[in-house]
Amino acid sequence: MQTALAAGVTDNLTAGVPGEGSVAGARDVPRLLVALPFVAGISLATFLFAYLVSRFIHEAIEAAATPGAGRLAVFAPGLLAVITALGGLRWTVLFTLSFAAFQRARQTARRAPSTWPLVSIFVPAYNEAENIEAAIESLLLLDYPRYEVIVVDDGSTDGTCGRAKRYAGSHGRCAIRVYRKPNGGKWSAHNFAFRRAIGELVLCLDADSRVDPLSLRRMVVHMADPQVAAVAGQIRVRNRHNVLTRLQAMEYLMGNGCARMAMSLNKTVLIVAGPLGLFRRCALEEVFLRYGRADGPLAEGQVDGPFEGDTFAEDFDLSMAVLSLGGRIVYEPAAISHTRAPDSTLGLLSQRYRWCRGTIQVLRKYFRRARVQHDLLRPGLLAWLTATYLFDLALLPIMYAVGIGMLIVVATSHIGGLVLVGWAAVALLVNLNAAAMFALLQGDSLGLLHILPLYDIYQNFLVTPAWFISIVDEVRGARMRW
Numbered sequence: 001m002q003t004a005l006a007a008g009v010t011d012n013l014t015a016g017v018p019g020e021g022s023v024a025g026a027r028d029v030p031r032l033l034v035a036l037p038f039v040a041g042i043s044l045a046t047f048l049f050a051y052l053v054s055r056f057i058h059e060a061i062e063a064a065a066t067p068g069a070g071r072l073a074v075f076a077p078g079l080l081a082v083i084t085a086l087g088g089l090r091w092t093v094l095f096t097l098s099f100a101a102f103q104r105a106r107q108t109a110r111r112a113p114s115t116w117p118l119v120s121i122f123v124p125a126y127n128e129a130e131n132i133e134a135a136i137e138s139l140l141l142l143d144y145p146r147y148e149v150i151v152v153d154d155g156s157t158d159g160t161c162g163r164a165k166r167y168a169g170s171h172g173r174c175a176i177r178v179y180r181k182p183n184g185g186k187w188s189a190h191n192f193a194f195r196r197a198i199g200e201l202v203l204c205l206d207a208d209s210r211v212d213p214l215s216l217r218r219m220v221v222h223m224a225d226p227q228v229a230a231v232a233g234q235i236r237v238r239n240r241h242n243v244l245t246r247l248q249a250m251e252y253l254m255g256n257g258c259a260r261m262a263m264s265l266n267k268t269v270l271i272v273a274g275p276l277g278l279f280r281r282c283a284l285e286e287v288f289l290r291y292g293r294a295d296g297p298l299a300e301g302q303v304d305g306p307f308e309g310d311t312f313a314e315d316f317d318l319s320m321a322v323l324s325l326g327g328r329i330v331y332e333p334a335a336i337s338h339t340r341a342p343d344s345t346l347g348l349l350s351q352r353y354r355w356c357r358g359t360i361q362v363l364r365k366y367f368r369r370a371r372v373q374h375d376l377l378r379p380g381l382l383a384w385l386t387a388t389y390l391f392d393l394a395l396l397p398i399m400y401a402v403g404i405g406m407l408i409v410v411a412t413s414h415i416g417g418l419v420l421v422g423w424a425a426v427a428l429l430v431n432l433n434a435a436a437m438f439a440l441l442q443g444d445s446l447g448l449l450h451i452l453p454l455y456d457i458y459q460n461f462l463v464t465p466a467w468f469i470s471i472v473d474e475v476r477g478a479r480m481r482w
Contacts, residue, residue, distance in 0.1 A: 049088030120199030124189030155183025184301030191305025229327025233276030257438025267328035276337035313358025356470035
């Protein structure tokens with residue numbers, strides 16, 4: 001991934017600020033405090049799930065030995081034993097990988113570089129007049145020696161450009177440039193900024209994001225490893241004013257801690273989310289040289305580059321391109337972008353439908369390329385794709401629905417409803433330990449834990465249907481309408 005920088009790029013290094021020997025922050029939470037829910041989670045996932053599995057197996061054996069017992073009486077507890085065992089194994093593995101990644105992140109955080117590379121920050125904006133000023137002001141507060149901010153107004157009609165231009169110019173450590181172009185899409189605005197950036201590193205943001213002051217330092221530290229091509233930051237919901245947005249905050253907490261943290265252990269984080277992602281410029285150049293050149297003329301407002309516009313998930317698309325070309329991607333939990341989540345059910349379903357459609361498109365695009373270029377089929381990448389999209393997003397919801405049905409069957413047998421209560425209690429306790437561990441690990445509020453009893457219902461009866469509907473629509477080629 002270490003290609004030469006584009007010609008004309010100026011000197012990208014600046015001396016470290018005196019006295020700045022460390023960039024540690026949220027990860028300074030005592031190790032023991034994180035270890036407690038980790039040990040408790042492992043114990044629960046091992047002991048309680050093992051107990052339930054043995055109880056279900058015993059029930060299946062008894063049913064098989066009972067004259068006149070129907071096949072369902074044997075099949076239901078047997079299937080529950082398999083589902084419960086897989087669930088316990090999943091949590092045990094994810095707990096272990098996440099905690100191991102946390103331990104490594106603590107060590108990485110204390111290795112500040114002797115020089116800090118110049119960073120170009122991209123802020124694409126379309127009709128963001130209400131958010132753009134707060135977004136820029138949060139960037140002016142970044143604790144970093146030297147960086148530039150490139151704001152691209154992508155054909156807004158609400159005065160976004162005028163408000164952004166108030167900040168154009170030099171601000172000491174930071175220089176802000178504001179451009180306006182015809183509307184071409186977020187991906188095109190990123191490419192427009194990329195062609196004008198001079199930084200060795202590129203930080204991508206959303207115009208409604210609010211970035212913590214130390215985030216950039218904490219991400220740049222990872223670039224001391226020459227294998228690392230990108231760093232994903234923690235995305236945190238800021239508008240936690242109703243049940244729906246608090247459930248999304250819990251979803252982000254669990255997703256970041258459970259998935260991204262675990263993936264970070266072998267540097268294969270699948271998605272560098274749009275609200276906060278740091279890339280090496282040379283990695284983006286390599287993606288552009290390999291994939292990004294347009295085959296024909298572009299429409300007005302469109303600009304070619306490493307960001308492509310042929311899917312609804314340009315952040316996932318770019319991340320997959322980087323990983324497939326051999327770049328490594330890590331997760332930095334102490335780099336935080338506070339984003340606004342949908343606060344209505346319709347808004348949430350619309351967002352998730354778009355994400356799911358985009359995910360399917362990116363996966364199809366990756367495997368289509370891999371059929372021709374077999375070197376893109378990297379074992380670590382394929383393993384995480386299978387675990388995430390085949391098991392977690394496809395099989396796990398089916399297992400959950402089937403498990404509920406089988407529990408009802410078993411609960412009506414001589415074991416009674418205590419099994420149903422016990423299964424639900426074990427799932428809640430494991431979720432509770434996971435949420436507590438990930439909240440401590442990522443510096444989030446433990447106050448979110450009160451929403452956990454509703455979390456599985458939210459995931460399986462609100463979010464999952466959007467996933468299945470998007471699969472059907474993508475297969476039949478339905479057009480996006482919004």
